[in-house]
Amino acid sequence: KPKKITSICCIGAGYVGGPTMAVMAQKNPDIKVTVVDLNKQRIADWNDSDLSKLPIFEPGLDQVVAEARGRNLFFSTNVDDAIREADMIFISVNTPTKTYGSGKGMAADLKYIELCARQIAQIATTDKIVVEKSTLPVKTAQAIKSILDHTGNGVKFQILSNPEFLAEGTAMTDLANPDRVLIGGEQTEEGLKAIQSLVDVYATWIPKAQILTTNIWSSELSKLVANAFLAQRVSSINAISELCEASGANVEEVAKAIGMDSRIGPKFLKASVGFGGSCFQKDILNLVYISKSLGLTEVADYWEQVIIMNNHQRDRFANNIVSTLYNTVSGKKIAFLGWAFKKDTNDTRESAAIYVADKLIDEQAQISVYDPKVTAVQMQADLNYLNTRSEAENENFVKTETDAYKALEGAHAIAVLTEWDEFKTYNWQRIYESMSKPAFVFDGRNVLDKTALEAIGFRVKAIGK
Ligand code: UDX
Numbered sequence: 001k002p003k004k005i006t007s008i009c010c011i012g013a014g015y016v017g018g019p020t021m022a023v024m025a026q027k028n029p030d031i032k033v034t035v036v037d038l039n040k041q042r043i044a045d046w047n048d049s050d051l052s053k054l055p056i057f058e059p060g061l062d063q064v065v066a067e068a069r070g071r072n073l074f075f076s077t078n079v080d081d082a083i084r085e086a087d088m089i090f091i092s093v094n095t096p097t098k099t100y101g102s103g104k105g106m107a108a109d110l111k112y113i114e115l116c117a118r119q120i121a122q123i124a125t126t127d128k129i130v131v132e133k134s135t136l137p138v139k140t141a142q143a144i145k146s147i148l149d150h151t152g153n154g155v156k157f158q159i160l161s162n163p164e165f166l167a168e169g170t171a172m173t174d175l176a177n178p179d180r181v182l183i184g185g186e187q188t189e190e191g192l193k194a195i196q197s198l199v200d201v202y203a204t205w206i207p208k209a210q211i212l213t214t215n216i217w218s219s220e221l222s223k224l225v226a227n228a229f230l231a232q233r234v235s236s237i238n239a240i241s242e243l244c245e246a247s248g249a250n251v252e253e254v255a256k257a258i259g260m261d262s263r264i265g266p267k268f269l270k271a272s273v274g275f276g277g278s279c280f281q282k283d284i285l286n287l288v289y290i291s292k293s294l295g296l297t298e299v300a301d302y303w304e305q306v307i308i309m310n311n312h313q314r315d316r317f318a319n320n321i322v323s324t325l326y327n328t329v330s331g332k333k334i335a336f337l338g339w340a341f342k343k344d345t346n347d348t349r350e351s352a353a354i355y356v357a358d359k360l361i362d363e364q365a366q367i368s369v370y371d372p373k374v375t376a377v378q379m380q381a382d383l384n385y386l387n388t389r390s391e392a393e394n395e396n397f398v399k400t401e402t403d404a405y406k407a408l409e410g411a412h413a414i415a416v417l418t419e420w421d422e423f424k425t426y427n428w429q430r431i432y433e434s435m436s437k438p439a440f441v442f443d444g445r446n447v448l449d450k451t452a453l454e455a456i457g458f459r460v461k462a463i464g465k
């Protein structure tokens, strides 16, 4: 009989681990769920009685935390105790692209994963099911298993792959009502039992038909492929947006027309300044790296083109601002609406805004940014991470405002980088009056009403129109 899980530990209290475990605890009041992290501040924020201080902004997360925290959901820095106590351990630590050595800029950096595996092996005194929750290269489970089996105290480990498909900004509804849950495991008697234990955890709120079980490598690969296909749709429509601008077609009309073909479908066809987020680029680079390592050059080149197109779309957006502003933005105020990689999140990883800002700083523009959820400290950290220039220079060129109208005041141009709903409701007449003329708007998300803005007097450039 599969083991009934009573205690879960999740290593990594980030954008994936935090919301996922909050929902798992909410739906399984009889399971004790402990989320641990090395980052003391992060854990303190998860435990803050003021729910507006949670370390990540995600609509609806505060209510679920309020319901489960202290009942059967706990946040702690005591990793060892949580490992010791758990029947099942989720690994949900970050796996950034390597910034050094072989595979630099392409392969996933697995050092955090490996450290977790070694720590689990060292601490565990009872049998454990270890679940990969982070996106990982195919065959990582095998590496984890090898570490656990060779450095452990003779206890038995089963490794499962259970990739997370939630999207930020809609994480709570995605978790409560997922299209599917995917669980991969060893196709042995013990492996199948472990799979069943995890199926039972999910089955308290998810219909059995939506819980897929596969071998471990199919599960690992499916996560990379799902993200590659999604990103590919965005790059495909973005490629068409450039063609639309050059030919007089309208990308929204094209997207609607093709999306009504049920074989194509209407979702994920929104042309934009480029996709961002912690997953798309990283996972495709990973897929490209794995393909190259296996000698599959054509496969690697095919997927790499998705990234090349995305970089091009961001560059094109920045170049368009410069060329439209009479080939110079030096000393001009360019106001950014939005910095997050999409609306309804405070996450900025790989956000197009960072790259557009970087290009405009090279052109000596004075950038002023308003984002409803991103802090000035985060924006500076994002720019400094690129290492293009000194921190002092980044600070000089990019100012953050907490009032949108103040950010836009006196600007020569506005660039919309994130599709926050509130941008649509602004008093655009008032904004127009406060700006330098001619007043330009570059709508990188096609969220503003182009015709209405033009009626006020703005010169508007949208994507693919
Ligand atoms: C296509 C379009 O589907 C149709 O809308 C358009 O009007 C004309 O072009 P057609 O070429 O007749 O239609 O057939 P289709 O079913 O699209 O298949 C095209 C090719 O793709 C076939 O060789 C088919 O075997 C192949 N295919 C299709 C696959 O290999 N895999 C698939 O999943 C689907």
Ligand code: UDX
Residues within 6 Å of the ligand: 164, 165, 166, 167, 168, 169, 227, 230, 234, 267, 268, 269, 270, 271, 272, 273, 274, 275, 276, 277, 278, 279, 280, 341, 342
């Ligand atoms: C993605 C996957 O959707 C999710 O299943 C996986 O678990 C993690 O990666 P996420 O990165 O949180 O989720 O957000 P997503 O909604 O996929 O958006 C990614 C990027 O693509 C954003 O920058 C978004 O603005 C952009 N995008 C998305 C477009 O530009 N156009 C679209 O039509 C859709």
Ligand code: ADP
Residues within 6 Å of the ligand: 011, 012, 013, 014, 015, 016, 017, 036, 037, 038, 039, 042, 079, 092, 093, 094, 095, 112, 115, 116, 134, 278
């Ligand atoms: P994701 O989007 O994948 O959730 P995040 O960066 O938001 O990524 O979260 C990953 C978390 O994992 C971070 O808070 C980091 O401090 C934590 N972490 C990384 N390595 C370890 C480790 N060995 N033990 C505990 N926590 C870790």
